[in-house]
Amino acid sequence: MSDDKPRLSIGLPVFNGENYLGEALDSILAQTYTDFELIISDNASTDETEEICRAYAVRDERIRYFRNETNLGAARNFNRVFELSSGEYFKWAAHDDVLGPEFLSRCILVLDQDPSIVLCHTKAGRIDEHGALVGVYEGYQRIGSQKPYERFLDLIRLGHTPQIVFGVVRASALEMTSLIGPYPASDRVLLAQLGLIGRLYEIPEMLFYRRDHPQTTWQRWGDKPERVAWYDSTKAGRIVFPYWRLCFEYFMSINRIPLSWSDRLLCYVQMARLFKQSGRQNRPMWRWLVVDLEGAAKQIWFRSRLSRELAAMSRRSEEFS
Numbered sequence: 001m002s003d004d005k006p007r008l009s010i011g012l013p014v015f016n017g018e019n020y021l022g023e024a025l026d027s028i029l030a031q032t033y034t035d036f037e038l039i040i041s042d043n044a045s046t047d048e049t050e051e052i053c054r055a056y057a058v059r060d061e062r063i064r065y066f067r068n069e070t071n072l073g074a075a076r077n078f079n080r081v082f083e084l085s086s087g088e089y090f091k092w093a094a095h096d097d098v099l100g101p102e103f104l105s106r107c108i109l110v111l112d113q114d115p116s117i118v119l120c121h122t123k124a125g126r127i128d129e130h131g132a133l134v135g136v137y138e139g140y141q142r143i144g145s146q147k148p149y150e151r152f153l154d155l156i157r158l159g160h161t162p163q164i165v166f167g168v169v170r171a172s173a174l175e176m177t178s179l180i181g182p183y184p185a186s187d188r189v190l191l192a193q194l195g196l197i198g199r200l201y202e203i204p205e206m207l208f209y210r211r212d213h214p215q216t217t218w219q220r221w222g223d224k225p226e227r228v229a230w231y232d233s234t235k236a237g238r239i240v241f242p243y244w245r246l247c248f249e250y251f252m253s254i255n256r257i258p259l260s261w262s263d264r265l266l267c268y269v270q271m272a273r274l275f276k277q278s279g280r281q282n283r284p285m286w287r288w289l290v291v292d293l294e295g296a297a298k299q300i301w302f303r304s305r306l307s308r309e310l311a312a313m314s315r316r317s318e319e320f321s
Helices: 021-029 049-059 074-083 103-113 148-156 186-197 217-221 226-231 242-256 261-276 285-320
Strands: 008-014 036-042 063-067 089-092 117-127 133-136 168-170 199-211
Touching (some): 036 074, 148 261
Parallel strands (some): 008 089
Antiparallel strands (some): 089 168
């Protein structure tokens, strides 16, 4: 670490991550690039996470450990580690992922050599709960394009896993974005905003391993409304429209990032294409908007039925009293 401040800040938000946290921390601390700080924000974990973090912090002075008194929700905790950072570059880390030893050095070298690139990642492998390699994630096609609208289209497609959000990014670019929002798929919106700001680059060497296990948010909830509460605990039990929110945020991103009028217009054209093209699970966006409406209707019907049944139970109770 340099005398003043590290060039790189790594932010690790975590909640109840005892199962894989040690392995993730070991892979970070074993990096060949060493000029970094590791900021851990513990979202009021109830397992052994706190003990693990404090033990590692004693062993390595680069670790700064913070613990929230209450669970802030995943989105606020992700943003908190960035707010606490001081480096020229920033990287989010997950408690269950693993880095190859040269991940940081390779990414920072790319960013140092090309100022037009705002985020750098590497080819990503998929590992299971035991750490065995079980697959390779699909790469991106045009995130390195010189044209903002081409990068934007590639990043708003729903047919990919956005593991690239765990790449090394310029802090100055990240400050221009809305960061992680309190809604599902906000990491996709963040990546789209970064793609509007500058080029993204994927090193064609596998140095990042994303763990797929039963405790991931997607494995636990999928598209169910309960997943919203993971991002924002204040929305637990509320009727939400995640895909409508996603579309709205994409539109707002085009307005948020400084662009020429022609690039802005072309980005709107890409949004129109998204509504017709097949994306996630071979469905165009308009079909997912319909899924939102159907889900909300089911929730309203269920709550109405439950309310009627409770009222009937109350009347029967009064008759017998």
